[in-house]
Amino acid sequence: MSPEEIQQIFFAECEESLAAAESGLAACKAGTHDTDTVNAVFRAVHSIKGGAGAFGYAALQGYTHTFETLLSDVREGLVPIENKLVDLLLRALDTLSDHVEAAREGGDAPGDASLIAEMEASMAANAGAPIPAAAEDAQPEVADIAEGEEDFGLDLDALLDDLTADFSKPNEAPAAGEKRWKVHLRPHAGAMRNGSEPILMLREIAALGGECAHCEVSQIPQLDGFDPAQGYLGWTFSMPEKVEETAVREIFDFIGEDCALAFGEDQDIPPLKIAQSPPRPVAKPASAATAGEPSPAADSAVLSTPVERPQAPEAKADDKAAPAPAAAAASTPAPPAAGQSIRIDLFKLDRLIDLVGELVIAQAMLVQRLGMAGISATEELALLESLTRDIQESAMSIRAQPIGSVFSRVPRILRDLASSTGKHVKLEVSGESTELDKTVVERLGEPLTHLIRNAVDHGIESAEDRIAAGKDPEGTLTLSAEHRSGRIVISIGDDGGGINRERVLAKAIEKGIVSPDVQLSAEEIDNLIFAPGFSTAQTVSNISGRGVGMDVVRQNVKELGGRITIESAPGKGTNFILTLPLTLAISDGMIVNVGDQTLVVPLANVVESLRPGQDDVQGLGVSRDMLNVRGRFIPIIALRNALGWKSGAQAPEEGVLIVVDTESAGQAALLVDDICDQRQFVIKSLATNFRPVDGVAGATILGDGRVALILDVDGLVACALPGMERQAA
Template identity: 50%
Template structure:
C-alpha cells in the first residue's frame, strides 16, 4: 500500500474521530456522570495524536498531546469540569479541527498559543477561580524591635538525610521489528515524539546494522534507549507506541527498579509486552559506540494464554458489525451500473411485450432480482441523519453564549436514514434554520416570562420518513413570524411594492427572498439577508421543498421535504400530447376518469374535481408545460390525484401507459434547470421521459393564483 493511501486512511480516521469528539462533547456538556463519555473523547484525541506523530504532522501532534493531557486528568478525576473548563474543551476541539485541516493542506496552520496556555493552566491547576481569589494570602513574618525577621527553623532537619526526591526518571528501550517500515511506519518519528515529551537519548543500538551494501531501505536495524521525565504517566509513554507492530520490543521502567520475580509477562491492551526488567542488566554504552557492544534486544514473547483462562469467562459483547471503507467513487459507479441494469431490464421487457411473446417466469425473476439489487445498492449509500444532527448542540451552545438566550434542544428521529448525497448537502441549510430559530424565533428570557412562557426556549429538531420522502423539521416555541413586520421590511428593501397585496402564506415566504432580513443590526448571527435564501436554494437543488407553519405568539415550524434517494424511483408513465412524462409513485393516491358532474369550472381556466365530497384543484399538465396537442376536456383525459405538502391536488394527463422503476438523470448537470421538472430518465424503448416535479407544479400554481401561463414562461 502506498504511503499516500495510508495517509488518506489516517485523515478519514481523523474525520471520524472529530465527529465522535463533537458528539460526545455535547453529551458531556449536558451530563458528565457517565465516565465512558470522556473516555471516548480521550481515545479519539489520542488516536489522532498517534497518527499525526507517525506521519510527521508535528503541530497537530503537539496540540493533541496537550488536549489529551487535560482529558486524561478529567477521566482520572484530577480536577472537575466546571463551566470554564468545558468552554476550553470546546475551544480546543475547534483548534484540533483546524490543525487537521492544516495537515490536509486545506488551510494555514492555526495560532494555538492562547488555547495551549489555557489547556496547560487546566492541567496544572492554574485556572483562577472565585475560591482562589477568596483564599487569604499567608501572613508575612513581622520584624522584631531591632528590625530583624526572626523565624523558627528546625536545625535538626538541616543535618538529616535528604528527603526522597520523588520517583526516578523513566527509561525506555525501543527496538522496532525489522519489517516495521512495511506499513508506512517511521520508528524515528516515535523517538522524536519521546524527545518532545522531555526525553533524552542515552544510546543507540546498532549491533544489527549490516554492511553498507547489504542495507535494505525498507528495513529497520536500530534500537534506542531514552530517559524520560519522572512526572510522565506510564500509559502516556506507551501511548506513543499505539500504532507499531506488537512484535517490536518496548520496555518501560523506572531507573534502578528491580525486576519483579516470577511475574509472567502479559500483553497490555494495545498488544505490547511491557516487562519490568532492570535496565542495569543490559550493557548499554554510556556515550560512544566504541564501547562493548550492547546485547541484541529480542521481542519479549507474550505469556501463554493458559493463566488468563483461569479468570471467569466474560459474556461475549455484541460489538459493532464489521465494516469496510470504500471510496465514494466506486460506490457511485456501482449505483450507476445498477441504474443501467434497471434500464436494460426495462428495455428487455418492452421488446418482449412488443414481439407478442408471453411473459417469461425468468423475466419476472430478473425483475425481482434487479429490484432487490437496487434496494441493496441504495442501502449502502444510506446514512443516518445523526451525523448532521450531532452538530446542532454545538451550534445551540454558541448561540446561547452570543444571544444571552436559554435554549433546550429536543431531537427526534436522528437514526432516520437518507442518501449520502442528501446528508452531505443539508448541513448548511440546517445550520441556517437553527440559527434563525434561536436568533429570530425565540425571545429573551425576560420577554418570555412577561408573555407567560418558560424562560428557557425550546427548539425541536426532528426527522421522519413520509410518503417516500424524508421530512426534517425545525420547530421553536418563540414569537412566530410577524408578517406585518415582514411586509414592512420587504417594502423598505424594495422586494415588494407598497400597494402589492399578498396573502399570509406569501408574506411568510418573503423571508426566503435574497437580501431579506428583519434584523435591526448586522451581527455574527444574522442581518445580511443571505441565510434563508441559501436554505431555499440548497433544498431546491436536492429536489426538495421547504414549508412554513406559523403560529403567531406560539412559534413556527420550518419543514424540509427531501427525496430519500436521488438515483432510482418508482414512477407512473403518462402521456400528454406527444410527450411522455413520469409521475413519482410516492405522490400518487389514485387515478380516475371523471364524470361530467364531478367537474366544476371556476372561470375560463380553473376547475376543481369532486372526489367523494372533497373538492380538489385540477392542474392541467398540458397548460402548465405548454405541451401542444394535449387534451383540454377532463372527461376525455385521466385525472391523477396526488399528495403534496400543500395538500391533495389533481394532475390532468392524456393517458397512463405503465408503471415501472426509472433511473433519475439530473437535468441540471446535463442541461439546465427546468421549472416543473425534477429530472429525466430513459424508458425501455429508448425514449427520454421527463420526471414531473409534483411539489413544484402544485406550489407554483398556488403562488401564481391559477395563472398557468406564467409557469410555462
C-alpha cells in the same frame, strides 16, 4: 498504498473521532457523564493523538496530549465533571477540530496557548498538588544514579510495586466464585515512538475491571545498555468474566502490532522484541537524558507512577535471543471478522451507481422490445426485474448515511452564536439516525447552517424579551428528520417570536419587491424572506443583514430536487420544513401520456388512480373542477393546461385522474390521457443538461430510447392552484 492515501484515511478517521467526541461531550452537557461516555471521548482524542504522532504533526500532537491528559484525570475521578469543565472541554474540542483542519490543509496551527493554560490550570486546581511532589521526590533518585555509583542494582520488589500500583485493587477482592480470565501484553518500541502512551492503555484495562496479576521486569538491561525507547516491560491482567475479549482488543486498535497481546490461562506474556532505534547516546546519564524531555511536569501528570525509572536488573538484553517476528505475530490471534468495514473511493461508488442506473434502463428496454416482438417471458422478466431492484437497493444503501453527521455540527454553531449574540439556545434533536443519500447529506450542510443562524439571530428573542413574554430565558432549537412517503422531511424549528409579517411586508414594499397595493396571504408574506436581497436586520453583522442567504438556501434545496416551506405563529416560533428526495439517482414512477408527450409521475406522490363517474366531479366557480373522493373534495389539475400544451385531455371524463399528495397544498387530482406503465427510472438533471423548468424535477430515458420529463408534483400543484384562483377571481 501511498503515504498520501494513508494520510487521507487518518483524516477521515479524525472526522469520525471528532464526531464521537462531540456526541460524548454533548451527553455530558446534558448530564449523562457515566464512565462509558467519558471513556468514549478519551478514546476519540487518544486516536487522533496517536495518528498525529505517526505523521509528524507536532502541533496537533502536543495540543492533543494536554487534552488527553485532562480527560485521563477526569476518567480517574481526579477532576470532577462540572458544567464549567464541560464547557472547557467543548471549547478544547472546537480547537482540536481547527488543529485537524490546519494539518489537513497545511496551514498554520490555531492559537491554543490560552486554552492549554486553562486545561493545565484545571488539572492543577483539582489533582495537580500531589503530582509535582511525586515528581520532585523522583529527582534525587535519578541524580544519585547519575553520579556513577558502582552498584546499579535496585529493589525489584519495590519497583514492581510501583509499576502495578495504578492497576491493582487490593481493597477490592473478587467476589466469591467470580470467574476471571487473563490477558497478557507487551508494548514494543514502536508503541513509544508513534505518539501512543501504553500507560494510558493499561489504565483503560483497569477501568474495565482488570487487575494487574504480574509485571514482567526480567528483560530490563543494565543501566549502561538501557534504551528508554524500547519496551522492556510486560503485564498480565486478570479480567472479569463479563468483559469480552473484543472490548480489550478495541483499546489497542490504533497501536496495532506495536503491542503484542495474548489471551487465556495457558498463554504467557509475549516475548521481548528489540527494534532498531534512531541513533542516540546509549550510556547517557539519566539526569541528562531527562533534561531534553518536553515537559517533565506534564509527563508526571499523566504517568502517576515512576514507570520510566527502571534500572539494572540482573541480566542483559543479550542474554536472551530476541525471537523471530513471526513468533510474536503467532501469539496474537486474528481479530474477528464480524463488523469489519473497508473504505471505498467515492468515484468508484459513483461509478457503481451510474452502472446500476444503466442496468435499470437496459432492463426497461428489454421488456419493451420483447413485448413489441410478442415474446412471452413473464417469469424470466420478473426474475430480472427483481434482481435489478435488489442490486439497485443494495447499491443505494452503500451510499446511505445517517443525517446525524450533519446534525452533529449544530452544537458548535450554537456555541459560536452564543458568544456573538449573547443568546443561549438549548438543542433538541430527533431522527438523527435517519439515512439518506451521501450526496444529499454533503450538500445539506450549508442551507442548514444558514437556517440555524437565522433562527438564533432573528427568530429567538433576547433573554430579557423572553422573560417579559413569560418564556424561559433560554431558547429552544428543534431539529428532526423522518422518512415520509419516500422522501426525507427535515424540520428546523425555534420557540421564538415568529415572523413579524407587518415588518416583512413593509420591508418588501420598501425594497420594491412587491407593490404597495398588493394583497398577500400570510403564507405569501412568509415566503418573501426568500426573495433575493431581502433582510429585516437593522445592522449588518457577521451573522446576517446583507440580504443574501435565504434565497441561496431555497436555491440549494431546489437543486437537490426538494422544496422548503414555512410554518410560523406569532409569539410561538417558526418552523422551516425541508422535503428532499432520499436519493438523487434512481426512483419509482408511473409512466403517463398527455397528448403526444410521455411523462413520469414519481410514485412517492401517488395515492391512487381512478376514472371518475358523472357524479364524482363538481364545479367550483367558473374555472375549477373538484373531485369527490369518498366525501372529500380535492381540486382537479389538467396537466395539459398546467404545462401549457395544446393537446391532451381537458375534461375529467376524457382521461384518468391520478390522486397525488403534496407537502404544501395537500391532495390534488392530476388529469392525464392514460397510464402506460409503472417502473423504476434513472433521474437525469435537467438543470445540468439544459436549464431549470418550473414543475419539472428532471428527465429520464425510457425503454424505447425516448426522453421523458419527470414531474415535480409539489411545485406543479403549488403553481397551478394559485393560477386557477386568480382566473376564478
